Amino acid sequence: MFKSKIAAKLAAYFALAVLVFAFVMAFSFGHFFRGTFIERQQRDLSRRAASVAAIMGDNLERSRVRETREETASDAAAKNAETAGKPAGNAAVQESGKPVQGSAPAGKDAAVKATAETSGKSINPGSLLRSRRLIAYVNIITADDVWVANKNGEIAMRTHIKEGDMKEAPLNVRGRVEHHKGPQGRDIPPVFEGTTTVKDLPQVYRDMFNKGFKGESSVREEYDKRINEMMVLATAPIYDKNGGVEGVLMLRVPVFGLRHSFYEALEVFGGCLVLALLIAMAVAWYLSMKFTKPLNKMKDTAEKLAAGDYTARSYVQQNDEIGELAATLDSMAGRLEDADRETKQMEKMRKEFIANISHELRTPVTVLRGSLEALRDKVVTEPADVERYHETMYDETLFLQRLINDLLELSRLQNVDFPIEKKALNFCEVVHNAVRGAKHLARKKNITIECDMDVPVYKITGDAGRLNQMLMVFLDNAVKFSPENSKVEVKMANRRLTITDHGPGIKREDLLHIFDRFYKTRGEQNKSGTGLGLAIAREIAERHVIAISMLSEYGKGTTAVLELPKPEELTVDEKAEMA
Numbered sequence: 233m234f235k236s237k238i239a240a241k242l243a244a245y246f247a248l249a250v251l252v253f254a255f256v257m258a259f260s261f262g263h264f265f266r267g268t269f270i271e272r273q274q275r276d277l278s279r280r281a282a283s284v285a286a287i288m289g290d291n292l293e294r295s296r297v298r299e300t301r302e303e304t305a306s307d308a309a310a311k312n313a314e315t316a317g318k319p320a321g322n323a324a325v326q327e328s329g330k331p332v333q334g335s336a337p338a339g340k341d342a343a344v345k346a347t348a349e350t351s352g353k354s355i356n357p358g359s360l361l362r363s364r365r366l367i368a369y370v371n372i373i374t375a376d377d378v379w380v381a382n383k384n385g386e387i388a389m390r391t392h393i394k395e396g397d398m399k400e401a402p403l404n405v406r407g408r409v410e411h412h413k414g415p416q417g418r419d420i421p422p423v424f425e426g427t428t429t430v431k432d433l434p435q436v437y438r439d440m441f442n443k444g445f446k447g448e449s450s451v452r453e454e455y456d457k458r459i460n461e462m463m464v465l466a467t468a469p470i471y472d473k474n475g476g477v478e479g480v481l482m483l484r485v486p487v488f489g490l491r492h493s494f495y496e497a498l499e500v501f502g503g504c505l506v507l508a509l510l511i512a513m514a515v516a517w518y519l520s521m522k523f524t525k526p527l528n529k530m531k532d533t534a535e536k537l538a539a540g541d542y543t544a545r546s547y548v549q550q551n552d553e554i555g556e557l558a559a560t561l562d563s564m565a566g567r568l569e570d571a572d573r574e575t576k577q578m579e580k581m582r583k584e585f586i587a588n589i590s591h592e593l594r595t596p597v598t599v600l601r602g603s604l605e606a607l608r609d610k611v612v613t614e615p616a617d618v619e620r621y622h623e624t625m626y627d628e629t630l631f632l633q634r635l636i637n638d639l640l641e642l643s644r645l646q647n648v649d650f651p652i653e654k655k656a657l658n659f660c661e662v663v664h665n666a667v668r669g670a671k672h673l674a675r676k677k678n679i680t681i682e683c684d685m686d687v688p689v690y691k692i693t694g695d696a697g698r699l700n701q702m703l704m705v706f707l708d709n710a711v712k713f714s715p716e717n718s719k720v721e722v723k724m725a726n727r728r729l730t731i732t733d734h735g736p737g738i739k740r741e742d743l744l745h746i747f748d749r750f751y752k753t754r755g756e757q758n759k760s761g762t763g764l765g766l767a768i769a770r771e772i773a774e775r776h777v778i779a780i781s782m783l784s785e786y787g788k789g790t791t792a793v794l795e796l797p798k799p800e801e802l803t804v805d806e807k808a809e810m811a
Contacts, residue, residue: 238524246516247509254505258498270453270464277376277466277483278451284370285468285481288380291366293473371423377484380470381441383477385430391484393424437482440467444480461486526554530561542569596628652695652775659690659699659796663729666703667722673711680719681707686726691800694776705769706731706792713790729794738784746782 371378371390379389393409407426430441436454443450444467451466463486470479526548536544545565548558603621606612612621667683674681710720713735721732738746747770773780779795 238520238527240520242520242523243513243516246520247513250509250512254509258501258505270462273464273485274451274453274466277464277485278449278468280376281451281466281468281481281483282449284378284483285470288366288481289470289472289478292470292478375485377486379482379484381430381444381480381482383445383479385441387428387430387433389424389426389428391424391426392486393422437465440465440482441480443467444469444482445477447477456486526550526558530558533561533565537565537568542572593632596632599628600625652698654693654695656691656693656800657696657699659692659694659799660685660688660724662696662699663703663722663724666700666707669700669704670707670711670720673708674720677711677714677716679711679714679716681711681722682719683722685724687724689802690724690796691802692776692797693800698772699776702769702772703731705765709733709765710735710790710792724796727796727798729796730791731794732789732791734789737786737788737790738782739786743782743784747780 367378367380367388367390370376371392375392377389377391379387379391381387389407406428407424410423410425430438433441436452440450440452447469449466449468451464454463454465455461456463463484465482465484467480467482469477470481472478526546529546529548533544533546542565545562546558547562549555550558603625607618607621612618663685664683667681671681707720707722710731710733714720714733715735718734721730723730723732747766770780773794777797781793781795782790783793784790
């Protein structure tokens with residue numbers, strides 16, 4: 233299963249990327265969830281604190297007016313009692329139950345006067361702490377801890393606790409734990425109700441209350457070690473109707489369940505992560521195997537190529553870098569196959585070359601040796617025979633010289649570093665010069681060479697001597713294989729030069745190898761050939777970008793075809809000379 237190492241690595245990298253992504257997501261989720269949750273609690277608690285403080289200030293104002301009226305009425309009743317005496321205590325009321333004339337207006341005026349005076353009278357600090365019904369109502373409805381401090385720094389508090397917590401009141405806090413029943417007998421969480429002072433609180437609480445006494449609202453979070461939870465605290469000043477600060481309200485809300493909820497979310501997240509990781513690993517392994525499958529094919533192809541099997545191909549077709557690599561590998565395999573084929577062909581040609589050159593050298597050497605032995609051993613003594621032997625030896629020597637020269641010439645032409653002196657020339661003049669030279673050879677067989685060209689000037693860049701040598705090879709063969717009293721046709725038209733003879737032609741099987749070195753057709757006309765002429769002509773043609781081919785029909789003749797390069801533009805002087 234794990235045979236493909238790159239597939240295993242890809243799957244491992246993918247799994248690592250998924251793990252890193254998951255841990256980053258978990259950390260980010262926990263951090264931002266906690267921050268967002270607490271920030272929302274702070275905003276909500278700050279708004280509630282301001283609202284409750286406003287309600288509490290209004291409630292205190294009403295309580296102050298009510299207490300003042302009660303005190304005024306009590307003072308008025310006492311004054312009337314002192315004026316009328318004890319027996320007259322009930323004289324203010326007649327038997328009918330109606331007030332005595334003149335008594336009510338006196339009491340009403342006193343109450344109105346007292347009420348008017350309350351605007352400048354401060355609230356009793358104790359009355360602020362006695363708003364227990366409102367504190368309890370806020371505590372139950374909002375589930376917030378409610379702390380109220382008066383100007384003297386005295387604090388009344390109602391704090392939610394968990395069952396079993398606060399069996400004993402904290403230091404400097406006096407109070408008790410209360411258990412209540414809600415509507416329809418439902419249980420309400422226990423509440424600690426008690427009192428303390430601002431100076432007995434921790435520094436954080438003191439700072440927040442002091443800001444409240446200055447008319448500033450504040451909110452912050454604090455960790456409560458007792459319940460092992462974060463607490464969100466918000467304070468708001470309690471104003472009277474004239475804008476003075478009468479006290480400070482603090483609301484506290486424990487972020488109950490944040491840690492527990494976070495851990496539960498992490499557990500769910502972890503379970504989903506494990507499941508997702510397993511699925512991702514399976515998908516990653518499948519995709520990795522699919523990704524590495526073409527690579528394995530290319531590896532097998534490369535191994536076959538290294539073993540010498542140049543016919544191997546990967547046949548991978550993909551529109552990506554792997555597909556391009558596979559195409560390059562297959563292209564390289566094709567080139568290697570072609571190179572191997574050429575190498576084998578060259579090896580075959582080398583062997584044939586050695587065999588041919590050995591054969592070509594053996595024949596004249598054998599003739600020379602035999603003739604010399606006959607002359608040395610006085611086997612031939614007649615002057616005419618001796619002369620004939622000398623003539624034979626001379627001819628064989630000329631053949632050897634021509635063979636060696638052709639071999640050297642072919643070797644030089646096949647060397648790409650061998651320089652060819654190229655310059656601008658008129659190819660038509662080169663053709664005319666070659667035709668004139670060939671006519672001397674054609675006179676012996678009474679052969680006519682006809683030359684017809686469609687243009688007088690055909691400008692190219694080349695070596696005139698080499699081009700003449702190339703044309704002489706074709707013309708020499710045309711004259712050599714043409715019957716007596718026949719003709720050879722040289723024609724140039726539409727960038728094509730053809731040399732046609734009417735000889736015996738070339739067989740199809742010989743035509744395929746006509747330009748190979750030392751390849752000679754059998755026949756009386758070709759017994760003196762070296763088999764290198766057409767090979768030399770092909771090398772010269774290739775150096776001048778001329779494509780050559782042979783057309784022949786056996787028994788009817790042969791045509792050499794030369795496809796010429798595009799002619800160059802004539803200069804002004806050259807055009808003037810032509811004119």
